[in-house]
Amino acid sequence: MKDLYGCIKIVSLDYEVNVKWTEKMQTVRKIKIVNLRREVLKVSLWGDPAKNFDCKAIQEMPQSVFAVITSLRITMYKNELIASGGDHTCIILNPDIDEKEEYKAKFSEVEDKMEIVKPNVSEKPNENNTKTVSQLYELNPKSCKDDAIYCKASIVGFLIQNGWWYKGCTLPNCFKILKKNDNNELACIEHDTDTGDKYLPCYRVSMMIDDGSDETTITLMGKQAEQLFGCNCEELVNKLSLRHNKLYQKQLRTPLVKNMYLK
Numbered sequence: 319m320k321d322l323y324g325c326i327k328i329v330s331l332d333y334e335v336n337v338k339w340t341e342k343m344q345t346v347r348k349i350k351i352v353n354l355r356r357e358v359l360k361v362s363l364w365g366d367p368a369k370n371f372d373c374k375a376i377q378e379m380p381q382s383v384f385a386v387i388t389s390l391r392i393t394m395y396k397n398e399l400i401a402s403g404g405d406h407t408c409i410i411l412n413p414d415i416d417e418k419e420e421y422k423a424k425f426s427e428v429e430d431k432m433e434i435v436k437p438n439v440s441e442k443p444n445e446n447n448t449k450t451v452s453q454l455y456e457l458n459p460k461s462c463k464d465d466a467i468y469c470k471a472s473i474v475g476f477l478i479q480n481g482w483w484y485k486g487c488t489l490p491n492c493f494k495i496l497k498k499n500d501n502n503e504l505a506c507i508e509h510d511t512d513t514g515d516k517y518l519p520c521y522r523v524s525m526m527i528d529d530g531s532d533e534t535t536i537t538l539m540g541k542q543a544e545q546l547f548g549c550n551c552e553e554l555v556n557k558l559s560l561r562h563n564k565l566y567q568k569q570l571r572t573p574l575v576k577n578m579y580l581k
């Protein structure tokens with residue numbers, strides 16, 4: 319666990335995320351803090367620190383907000399450092415530490431004031447954009463490719479015979495699958511570069527869903543799979559290999575009977 323300090327530049331409004339792995343709704347709030355070199359670190363607050371963060375009061379403060387955020391877990395994700403804090407995390411505003419004056423001087427401009435943004439989450443399901451599984455078959459994928467369409471269904475089984483993740487390219491924002499090249503080495507099909515032994519585990523989880531009207535097979539990748547399992551693919555793969563723990567694999571084989579919205 320790490321304590322970090324910096325100037326808070328951007329704070330999102332809090333929002334609820336349904337973490338299926340823990341079967342609980344969790345409040346999340348995203349923050350961006352910058353250091354004196356203007357390097358940005360994204361921080362995700364979960365639970366009470368996300369709920370209790372009084373961004374209205376902070377925004378009324380006259381100058382930029384210098385803060386220490388404690389007990390953060392730092393992970394590397396998609397070649398980017400990400401910090402996340404849970405119930406043990408505290409946010410101390412304008413703490414009396416040596417760096418305070420330096421930060422005050424550096425971030426004294428109007429544009430250094432904290433900005434509150436809407437969370438980057440899609441619109442909520444409503445009557446018009448929610449379909450049953452059998453209605454999904456009637457949709458033309460081309461004509462609705464830019465629309466958010468929701469389907470409330472139960473996951474009735476995972477199809478893991480072909481695995482549930484793949485070895486992805488480690489270059490930023492690529493995520494293309496790595497394939498063996500002529501030299502029998504893993505290489506990105508897009509960048510055609512040999513990545514050595516390095517790869518980024520990426521979710522590709524196939525599952526059967528059923529809503530009573532019909533059933534179908536879907537594949538979750540990226541953020542949607544992260545939301546389902548409550549962590550990124552690299553973390554889950556590491557958990558499995560580090561602990562030699564069959565529990566997660568067992569849970570993957572166990573059908574979830576909870577309903578979830580699938581976009």
Ligand SMILES: [Zn+2]
Pocket residue numbers: 487488489492493494506507508509
């Ligand atoms: Zn690539």
